[in-house]
Amino acid sequence: MSSLSSRPPPESNDEKDASSFEKSAIGSSPRIAISSSGAWLKMDCFIVPLCTMMFFLSFLDRTNVSNARLAGLQQELNITSTQYSLALTVTYIPYILVEIPSNLLYKSIGPHIMLPTMLALWGLVCTLQGLVHSYSGLLACRFFVGLFEGGLLPGISLYLVSFYPRGMLQYRYSLFFAASGLAGAFSGLLAAAIVKMEGVGGKHGWSWIFILEGAFTFLFGLSCFAFMPRTPAHAVFLTDLEKEIVLTALKEDGIMAADERDDEFSWVEVFRTFKQPHMLPLAVMGFFNGATLYGLAYFLPSIVASLGYTTNRAQLMSVPPFAASFVLSVLSGLLGDRYRHRGLSIIIFAIVSTAGFATFLGSGNNSVRYGALFLLVPGTYCIGPPLATWTANNVAPHIRRATALAILITMTNSGGILATWLLGTLSPAPKYTKASITFLIFQVGVLFAALVTLLYVNEQNKRKAKLRSAGLCQEAEPKAIMGNDSVWYHYVL
Numbered sequence: 001m002s003s004l005s006s007r008p009p010p011e012s013n014d015e016k017d018a019s020s021f022e023k024s025a026i027g028s029s030p031r032i033a034i035s036s037s038g039a040w041l042k043m044d045c046f047i048v049p050l051c052t053m054m055f056f057l058s059f060l061d062r063t064n065v066s067n068a069r070l071a072g073l074q075q076e077l078n079i080t081s082t083q084y085s086l087a088l089t090v091t092y093i094p095y096i097l098v099e100i101p102s103n104l105l106y107k108s109i110g111p112h113i114m115l116p117t118m119l120a121l122w123g124l125v126c127t128l129q130g131l132v133h134s135y136s137g138l139l140a141c142r143f144f145v146g147l148f149e150g151g152l153l154p155g156i157s158l159y160l161v162s163f164y165p166r167g168m169l170q171y172r173y174s175l176f177f178a179a180s181g182l183a184g185a186f187s188g189l190l191a192a193a194i195v196k197m198e199g200v201g202g203k204h205g206w207s208w209i210f211i212l213e214g215a216f217t218f219l220f221g222l223s224c225f226a227f228m229p230r231t232p233a234h235a236v237f238l239t240d241l242e243k244e245i246v247l248t249a250l251k252e253d254g255i256m257a258a259d260e261r262d263d264e265f266s267w268v269e270v271f272r273t274f275k276q277p278h279m280l281p282l283a284v285m286g287f288f289n290g291a292t293l294y295g296l297a298y299f300l301p302s303i304v305a306s307l308g309y310t311t312n313r314a315q316l317m318s319v320p321p322f323a324a325s326f327v328l329s330v331l332s333g334l335l336g337d338r339y340r341h342r343g344l345s346i347i348i349f350a351i352v353s354t355a356g357f358a359t360f361l362g363s364g365n366n367s368v369r370y371g372a373l374f375l376l377v378p379g380t381y382c383i384g385p386p387l388a389t390w391t392a393n394n395v396a397p398h399i400r401r402a403t404a405l406a407i408l409i410t411m412t413n414s415g416g417i418l419a420t421w422l423l424g425t426l427s428p429a430p431k432y433t434k435a436s437i438t439f440l441i442f443q444v445g446v447l448f449a450a451l452v453t454l455l456y457v458n459e460q461n462k463r464k465a466k467l468r469s470a471g472l473c474q475e476a477e478p479k480a481i482m483g484n485d486s487v488w489y490h491y492v493l
Contacts, residue, residue: 174333
């Protein structure tokens, strides 16, 4: 292996923006430059919508239980609020347990097999959820929904990361993650329409919510086997030249190793991920924001109903805050990639969310409290994309990155367990006082954790720059400390 001293001083490949990735990978030929633009455009038209649709269906099928609850699920099955919270918790237990193992198996199984299989299986279980007649049946379905869906978000995150250089990632991740806000908005609209099928086929409207949405997920999962590429090298929609352009950019940015053997599974790299100092504040942010996000995802229709709206009206009135989060998430993704600053995005939206919860908690006017949802929902949902992107941007090589994303999402879903109890039983409507105070504190915690992470990565960049300028990195670095531990690795702020 060649010495690192032979590398040019990194002005660096990690500090390049999207356009410079293309230039470095393709040279100056106009024909090749056109092919480069076409390659990224093709992936934007194929890979991003594919990931977005998968996550949209994931979020829709996991959280539509809140719409079903509002449509009569809880009364029909004769379950208490505590039992409802337990059913949500049962979903998260297997969900959390499979996240890290599934990401470690990502390369050996292949995302083109693993992700569609998950999609089809949980779609089938979600469909069966509409046929349950007892609480025990609901618990069984929620367990298997969590088991089959658990590896999807870390898997999709890793899949998307493997197709784009770091400087092009947040916008694409925002489009993909904004599907959660879109699912929240669409779920209310769809549920309002589906519940009108009450009595069709002898089934309740809430049953049809599960049956129709789950059946579509199952069919889409089966179709993904036919057209989902394993890697950019397997993408049939790219020409050979376009594949070369993409692969060159990914290798220059450290997303792919020049030697594939360097990306092979290693327990050493898995455990080294847990020792990365910046993983602790990132995981804390994942837990805090995850609790808030899933609390809103599962209970927003109920929260809106507590403000005095009728059941069907509450379904519809839960749509606008989610729609606002979709628009703001996409815009922040564009700006995040333009200025290559993930931490600032998190800080801004944590402040917005904090203001929203403070307003919701402090006001006794239902109109004002509904307006606060336009701060706290977008503020919470828009933290997800820069947080996941920041994690993926600042951990390398592949095994560390896969582990780091799985840790982040595991912590996010662990926060979801807390949310199911906090809003389900411990904090009653209409004020949800305990939940509002807790989420307010959590969003302040996200703000401080983001500041700590920002200071750490900035100091690391300064330290590495001093080592390079002082000529203290002329000897080859051992392979064991390559990746983001390398003196040549530049952290994204």
